[in-house]
Amino acid sequence: xxxxxxxxxxxxxxxxxxxxxxxxxxxxxxxxxxxxxxxxxxxxxxxxxxxxxxxxxxxxxxxxxxxxxxxxxxxxxxxxxxxxxxxxxxxxxxxxxxxxxxxxxxxxxxxxxxxxxxxxxxxxxxxxxxxxxxxxxxxxxxxxxxxxxxxxxxxxxxxxxxxxxxxxxxxxxxxxxxxxxxxxxxxxxxxxxxxxxxxxxxxxxxxxxxxxxxxxxxxxxxxxxxxxxxxxxxxxxxxxxxxxxxxxxxxxxxxxxxxxx
Ligand code: F6R
Numbered sequence: 151x152x153x154x155x156x157x158x159x160x161x162x163x164x165x166x167x168x169x170x171x172x173x174x175x176x177x178x179x180x181x182x183x184x185x186x187x188x189x190x191x192x193x194x195x196x197x198x199x200x201x202x203x204x205x206x207x208x209x210x211x212x213x214x215x216x217x218x219x220x221x222x223x224x225x226x227x228x229x230x231x232x233x234x235x236x237x238x239x240x241x242x243x244x245x246x247x248x249x250x251x252x253x254x255x256x257x258x259x260x261x262x263x264x265x266x267x268x269x270x271x272x273x274x275x276x277x278x279x280x281x282x283x284x285x286x287x288x289x290x291x292x293x294x295x296x297x298x299x300x301x302x303x304x305x306x307x308x309x310x311x312x313x314x315x316x317x318x319x320x321x322x323x324x325x326x327x328x329x330x331x332x333x334x335x336x337x338x339x340x341x342x343x344x345x346x347x348x349x350x351x352x353x354x355x356x357x358x359x360x361x362x363x364x365x366x367x368x369x370x371x372x373x374x375x376x377x378x379x380x381x382x383x384x385x386x387x388x389x390x391x392x393x394x395x396x397x398x399x400x401x402x403x404x405x406x407x408x409x410x411x
Contacts, residue, residue, distance in 0.1 A: 163192025
């Protein structure tokens with residue numbers, strides 16, 4: 151696992167957006183897996199600036215969701231479909247047809263989950279998956295004790311995650327759904343490159359356990375230790391509990407530029 155420590159969230163967004171741009175230059179129709187929440191916003195802002203500035207052509211890029219709330223009506227502004235359309239698909243000027251995700255309104259949720267795993271495979275698999283991390287170490291919505299080999303399925307959010315996400319629902323926890331469809335940890339690990347961004351002190355403990363702790367279902371993000379190409383980008387605050395911080399800084403400073411992320 152490569153750990154890159156950056157000064158702040160903006161720098162993290164820039165470095166990851168450059169990795170996405172590099173991928174699109176090599177593979178214009180790459181499939182990008184996108185997370186929602188607050189953390190990845192600087193990535194989408196930086197990528198949009200690169201596209202508007204003509205640094206990269208994203209017109210053939212394809213985008214897929216990491217997860218979706220179950221039971222929010224279609225078109226609800228906080229459904230992850232709406233969020234990804236608003237924050238990624240529309241700013242990049244992509245047609246709606248280049249974007250897909252699991253159906254959180256399906257009557258048969260299990261069938262919708264299986265269908266989503268099939269759709270990801272049929273699309274050739276995710277080239278680069280952007281992840282955030284929960285304060286409890288979740289990736290996607292694989293909450294603690296998720297199977298490390300899980301596939302896309304329904305999960306129940308922890309109380310902590312619902313509290314964390316209430317800010318998107320008028321600070322009213324009762325509006326936060328209990329259930330989500332999430333790519334499983336096994337599904338996420340199939341992406342060719344996984345890039346996790348974590349910012350702020352609130353993520354420091356989860357980051358330390360992910361990077362330096364044992365591989366454990368209790369910390370779902372620690373499964374990234376199994377991935378051959380996983381990059382963890384953290385700002386100084388989120389890096390503050392890493393024992394090997396100085397080593398990670400020195401390694402990145404000495405990295406040949408041609409290697410990219
Ligand atoms: C969202 C997702 C979650 C978030 C995580 C952190 O699609 O999969 O794992 O990345 O809950 O959320 P923020 O970035 O809002 O702290």
